[in-house]
Amino acid sequence: MDNTVRSLCVKVPKGEGESVRKKLIEKGILDIGLRIVRTDTHILIPVLKEPEDIGVFEISEEEFEERDLSEGDYKALADIPEELQGLLPTSFDTIGDIGIIRLPDALLPYKRQVGDAMRKALPRLRMVALDGGVKGEHRVRELTNISGEGEMETVHQEYGLRLHVDPSKVYFNPRLANERMRVAKLVTPGEMVVDMFTGVGPFAIMIAKYSKASTVFAIDINHDAVEYLKRNIVANRATNVVPIEGDSRQVIFEIPCSDRIVMNLPHSAREFYADALTRLNFGGTLHLYHICEKGEIDDVMRSLAGDAMGMGVKVEIVRYEELKTYSPSSSVFSIDLKLLDWF
Numbered sequence: 001m002d003n004t005v006r007s008l009c010v011k012v013p014k015g016e017g018e019s020v021r022k023k024l025i026e027k028g029i030l031d032i033g034l035r036i037v038r039t040d041t042h043i044l045i046p047v048l049k050e051p052e053d054i055g056v057f058e059i060s061e062e063e064f065e066e067r068d069l070s071e072g073d074y075k076a077l078a079d080i081p082e083e084l085q086g087l088l089p090t091s092f093d094t095i096g097d098i099g100i101i102r103l104p105d106a107l108l109p110y111k112r113q114v115g116d117a118m119r120k121a122l123p124r125l126r127m128v129a130l131d132g133g134v135k136g137e138h139r140v141r142e143l144t145n146i147s148g149e150g151e152m153e154t155v156h157q158e159y160g161l162r163l164h165v166d167p168s169k170v171y172f173n174p175r176l177a178n179e180r181m182r183v184a185k186l187v188t189p190g191e192m193v194v195d196m197f198t199g200v201g202p203f204a205i206m207i208a209k210y211s212k213a214s215t216v217f218a219i220d221i222n223h224d225a226v227e228y229l230k231r232n233i234v235a236n237r238a239t240n241v242v243p244i245e246g247d248s249r250q251v252i253f254e255i256p257c258s259d260r261i262v263m264n265l266p267h268s269a270r271e272f273y274a275d276a277l278t279r280l281n282f283g284g285t286l287h288l289y290h291i292c293e294k295g296e297i298d299d300v301m302r303s304l305a306g307d308a309m310g311m312g313v314k315v316e317i318v319r320y321e322e323l324k325t326y327s328p329s330s331s332v333f334s335i336d337l338k339l340l341d342w343f
Helices: 014-027 071-077 082-087 105-121 174-186 202-210 223-235 269-278 294-310
Strands: 004-013 042-046 058-065 093-095 098-101 127-135 140-148 154-158 161-165 192-195 215-220 241-245 258-263 280-293 313-325 330-342
Touching (some): 042 058, 071 105, 105 127, 105 140, 154 174, 161 202, 161 223, 174 202, 174 313, 192 202, 202 241, 202 258, 223 241, 269 280, 269 294, 294 330
Parallel strands (some): 098 127, 192 215, 192 258, 215 241, 258 280
Antiparallel strands (some): 004 042, 004 058, 093 098, 127 140, 280 330
């Protein structure tokens, strides 16, 4: 049960609640730390001080439930029609000081209001960008600034790392920080590691900083990503990371075989799977990230084992986990495989 506190409030007939709420938002006196109370006939809206020029309504003190301010609290500040409130996303990505949100078509005419509400609820956000989806071979998001100003470049921090990134030029997923740390902790001293689709280097640099890997080869075909990777290597003093610009399918045959390979390309990592297996030392581990229907993950793992068998090698699925929802019916999964032996 949430804590309750007494607060000044405006008592508004139900039919006028939305218009009054908007006026209170404009005046900056809506108390978003308390939950609005609805009765059969009225809405009780908590306020920070007694409002002026909003009409003739009863002002009183009532009990309200407190809530912890979180990402979702921008909803209370969004100046959009009440019937569309339920369409507001419950979560969004934060990369550095930039919020990135996807909106359904019905909310696109109100994108500016949504962005402004997010920045008002979360003052750490300098900018809010609308996410138009991932485009092209470089997996780059199509981003449009809907609130705030300045460049898209920012500095994202996770587990003590400082990562320079422009999410309009390179792909970066801030929700994988815990997964990156998990993988880094698995690396044993002296391992040779390959990050096949490194982006700006979050996996590679996390591994370099939190393990005793001998060398981490970090590969990406996107020139902008590799330039940011080089900056991040310097910024985090990750001296054992070797940045390589090029097609991973070719580059992995130009570097030594490795003890661990990271394949963070969920839409198409499977296309590189066979090549990766041929460059993995026996006893080595491959971390593959894959998007599939939630009910199909067992089939995917059987297929991975079968493909390896067709190459004459035996693999063991050591672990798999559903990392995050991608769509109502599909998710991103992490799959850890160990290369055991020839058949």
